[in-house]
Amino acid sequence: MATLKQVAAHAEVSVQTVSNALNAPHRLRPDTLQRVTRSIQLLNYRPNRNARSLRTSAVELIGYCVPSWPNGQAHLVMDQFLHSLCASAESSGRHILLFTAPVGVEGMPVYEDLHARRLVDGFVLSQTETHDPRHGWLKEQQVPFVSFGRVWKESTQPGPWVDVDGAAGCAAAVRHLQETGRRRIAFLSWPEASGLAEDRLTGWQRGCQELGLPSGRELAFHCQEDTIDAGARATAELLDADPGIDAIVAISDILALGALRELSRRRLTAGVDVAVTGFDDSPLASVVSPALTSIRQPMDQIATELIDILTATAPAGPTERLLQPELIVRGSSAPG
Amino acid sequence: MATLKQVAAHAEVSVQTVSNALNAPHRLRPDTLQRVTRSIQLLNYRPNRNARSLRTSAVELIGYCVPSWPNGQAHLVMDQFLHSLCASAESSGRHILLFTAPVGVEGMPVYEDLHARRLVDGFVLSQTETHDPRHGWLKEQQVPFVSFGRVWKESTQPGPWVDVDGAAGCAAAVRHLQETGRRRIAFLSWPEASGLAEDRLTGWQRGCQELGLPSGRELAFHCQEDTIDAGARATAELLDADPGIDAIVAISDILALGALRELSRRRLTAGVDVAVTGFDDSPLASVVSPALTSIRQPMDQIATELIDILTATAPAGPTERLLQPELIVRGSSAPG
DNA sequence: CGAGAGCGTTTGAACGTTAAAATGCCAGTC
DNA sequence: GACTGGCATTTTAACGTTCAAACGCTCTCG
Numbered sequence: 001m002a003t004l005k006q007v008a009a010h011a012e013v014s015v016q017t018v019s020n021a022l023n024a025p026h027r028l029r030p031d032t033l034q035r036v037t038r039s040i041q042l043l044n045y046r047p048n049r050n051a052r053s054l055r056t057s058a059v060e061l062i063g064y065c066v067p068s069w070p071n072g073q074a075h076l077v078m079d080q081f082l083h084s085l086c087a088s089a090e091s092s093g094r095h096i097l098l099f100t101a102p103v104g105v106e107g108m109p110v111y112e113d114l115h116a117r118r119l120v121d122g123f124v125l126s127q128t129e130t131h132d133p134r135h136g137w138l139k140e141q142q143v144p145f146v147s148f149g150r151v152w153k154e155s156t157q158p159g160p161w162v163d164v165d166g167a168a169g170c171a172a173a174v175r176h177l178q179e180t181g182r183r184r185i186a187f188l189s190w191p192e193a194s195g196l197a198e199d200r201l202t203g204w205q206r207g208c209q210e211l212g213l214p215s216g217r218e219l220a221f222h223c224q225e226d227t228i229d230a231g232a233r234a235t236a237e238l239l240d241a242d243p244g245i246d247a248i249v250a251i252s253d254i255l256a257l258g259a260l261r262e263l264s265r266r267r268l269t270a271g272v273d274v275a276v277t278g279f280d281d282s283p284l285a286s287v288v289s290p291a292l293t294s295i296r297q298p299m300d301q302i303a304t305e306l307i308d309i310l311t312a313t314a315p316a317g318p319t320e321r322l323l324q325p326e327l328i329v330r331g332s333s334a335p336g
Numbered sequence: 337m338a339t340l341k342q343v344a345a346h347a348e349v350s351v352q353t354v355s356n357a358l359n360a361p362h363r364l365r366p367d368t369l370q371r372v373t374r375s376i377q378l379l380n381y382r383p384n385r386n387a388r389s390l391r392t393s394a395v396e397l398i399g400y401c402v403p404s405w406p407n408g409q410a411h412l413v414m415d416q417f418l419h420s421l422c423a424s425a426e427s428s429g430r431h432i433l434l435f436t437a438p439v440g441v442e443g444m445p446v447y448e449d450l451h452a453r454r455l456v457d458g459f460v461l462s463q464t465e466t467h468d469p470r471h472g473w474l475k476e477q478q479v480p481f482v483s484f485g486r487v488w489k490e491s492t493q494p495g496p497w498v499d500v501d502g503a504a505g506c507a508a509a510v511r512h513l514q515e516t517g518r519r520r521i522a523f524l525s526w527p528e529a530s531g532l533a534e535d536r537l538t539g540w541q542r543g544c545q546e547l548g549l550p551s552g553r554e555l556a557f558h559c560q561e562d563t564i565d566a567g568a569r570a571t572a573e574l575l576d577a578d579p580g581i582d583a584i585v586a587i588s589d590i591l592a593l594g595a596l597r598e599l600s601r602r603r604l605t606a607g608v609d610v611a612v613t614g615f616d617d618s619p620l621a622s623v624v625s626p627a628l629t630s631i632r633q634p635m636d637q638i639a640t641e642l643i644d645i646l647t648a649t650a651p652a653g654p655t656e657r658l659l660q661p662e663l664i665v666r667g668s669s670a671p672g
Numbered sequence: 673c674g675a676g677a678g679c680g681t682t683t684g685a686a687c688g689t690t691a692a693a694a695t696g697c698c699a700g701t702c
Numbered sequence: 703g704a705c706t707g708g709c710a711t712t713t714t715a716a717c718g719t720t721c722a723a724a725c726g727c728t729c730t731c732g
Binding site: 005056 | 687690691
């Protein structure tokens with residue numbers, strides 16, 4: 001484990017010169033720079049991050065609270081999100097530090113502690129809830145953070161955020177279904193209380209209205225839980241009540257899977273008799289048959305924006321960014 | 337942001353005494369301790385981790401490479417694993433640092449760099465591959481690490497590991513199926529090359545043999561990919577070839593889901609006509625209908641053991657631990 | 673009653689780095 | 703030839719903590 005001192009001795013310069021070679025190479029005369037660089041390589045020197053952080057008081061670590069879902073349910077795309085987040089962080093020389101914390105106010109001491117002890121520079125928040133207490137608190141404490149997900153039903157949300165336009169995604173699904181000949185499009189949703197659900201429902205509604213398709217309350221079903229079973233039961237009820245339904249936009253891949261199952265039980269062919277779309281383009285979507293058309297959140301872009309905002313030195317650019325999802329068309333909505 | 341110095345001034349003791357109050361309270365006279373503690377609380381002092389780490393050269397961070405699955409497939413239980421790992425790390429005052437790295441030898445520089453720059457004390461490896469190069473390399477470099485998963489087909493594996501006894505899990509599934517009246521139990525597997533597959537296959541085989549049930553090659557099907565479709569096709573082939581099959585042990589929940597789908601297509605009732613079991617007890621298992629009997633890996637215990645081994649100061653206890661999974665019985669194997 | 677041990681506390685130094693100020697050198701200017 | 707300005711490099715001092723040694727006090731015991 002070489003130190004600056006040893007490299008300096010080897011290159012016959014002062015310690016500071018070696019430091020400059022790494023952090024401000026333009027300050028060195030080309031020949032000196034080359035000599036120092038050679039010594040660095042020869043000794044396989046790596047700067048000690050702790051010493052650096054102590055001096056600069058920046059740890060280059062970003063805290064992320066690993067979500068724990070109350071119902072034991074997994075975030076099917078968390079893998080992808082974490083991977084993108086890590087990659088983005090790394091491309092700016094930072095890393096992600098994971099931690100656990102209780103949801104709501106009880107979790108705040110954990111955030112405070114991590115920041116006060118200088119384990120992280122800031123936080124990326126996800127699983128944003130209505131009236132999430134974290135945003136206000138962090139802003140007040142002047143702890144840097146950025147939120148993945150808007151706090152819903154608030155006119156203004158404290159602090160910067162990045163989110164995906166779920167409404168636009170659902171509207172795009174509706175448009176795609178209309179273009180492929182569908183005329184009676186149902187919507188499979190979560191409980192109405194959820195802000196996420198409201199956003200996506202609105203997209204379906206507006207999409208239908210703009211195309212002159214029906215979008216009445218009887219075409220929207222609110223499932224109480226996000227399970228395949230619930231999706232299947234909802235689909236059954238919808239089809240029983242209105243056999244004319246020829247497409248179903250589901251608010252999640254899981255509910256869409258339920259729809260697929262119910263269709264298959266009824267000897268209906270998904271994608272032919274009734275088209276189905278999901279949301280999130282989880283790994284499941286491409287693994288079922290027919291493969292599921294789904295709305296993909298641009299994970300890489302989300303991650304890049306999050307890190308961008310969090311690590312911006314000067315407050316450049318907007319700090320509220322709504323990204324567009326992408327409709328991935330597969331067999332469940334367009335056979336062939 | 338209070339520092340030791342300020343606390344010391346406030347409590348009218350030396351800096352070292354405050355440090356001792358935190359790290360070796362037994363050295364202080366009770367009244368001094370109390371006075372210092374009061375000052376610490378009053379000033380809301382938190383030790384600066386960087387300074388501490390610089391001095392002690394221990395960062396209390398554990399590196400974990402966030403897996404990227406080549407086929408874009410998600411690890412359905414990664415959530416749970418990460419959550420358990422974080423919780424275990426935290427209960428020993430540590431945290432998890434995430435990073436990305438290419439698989440195989442090309443990833444080694446990343447590990448080296450993280451360790452050399454003192455970003456982490458050691459590593460938890462997962463996604464262990466046959467002849468995984470990381471283990472040997474890390475051992476040689478004397479970088480602390482522990483592996484989740486054995487390196488297969490090696491008589492001795494460099495370094496400590498924790499793993500789950502997949503064979504025992506599958507044997508337990510077979511036993512359960514036999515007890516509930518099943519006599520012809522098929523096995524749905526991955527490609528034979530996989531060590532994981534071999535382990536679990538062996539469990540099924542031995543389980544059947546011990547109970548006097550058939551376990552010939554014709555009852556084991558090796559799917560080329562881990563998809564619902566592949567599982568369904570395999571189930572179709574198995575049932576076509578041998579209509580007497582009354583139970584299927586699948587090596588993954590995904591394949592089991594395929595089996596369920598094929599059964600339903602054939603108007604057979606899972607759990608009544610043919611019993612089905614999966615592996616991993618992923619969130620999907622409880623979300624399908626009938627709910628899927630599955631073999632759960634003890635995530636909390638795995639995480640605890642991993643952290644235990646990695647952070648043990650003295651080499652206490654065995655550093656190769658094989659944990660027992662648990663069979664979670666649900667409707668797909670025991671209706672009612 | 674003086675030497676030695678034990679305890680609680682302080683002092684001095686170091687961990688490896690970087691910011692800021694100081695230094696020395698050289699070329700250009702009047 | 704002294705004077706200025708600019709550049710490359712070095713010196714000094716810190717960042718906040720802990721280790722190791724030293725200190726001074728009290729107690730024990732021969």
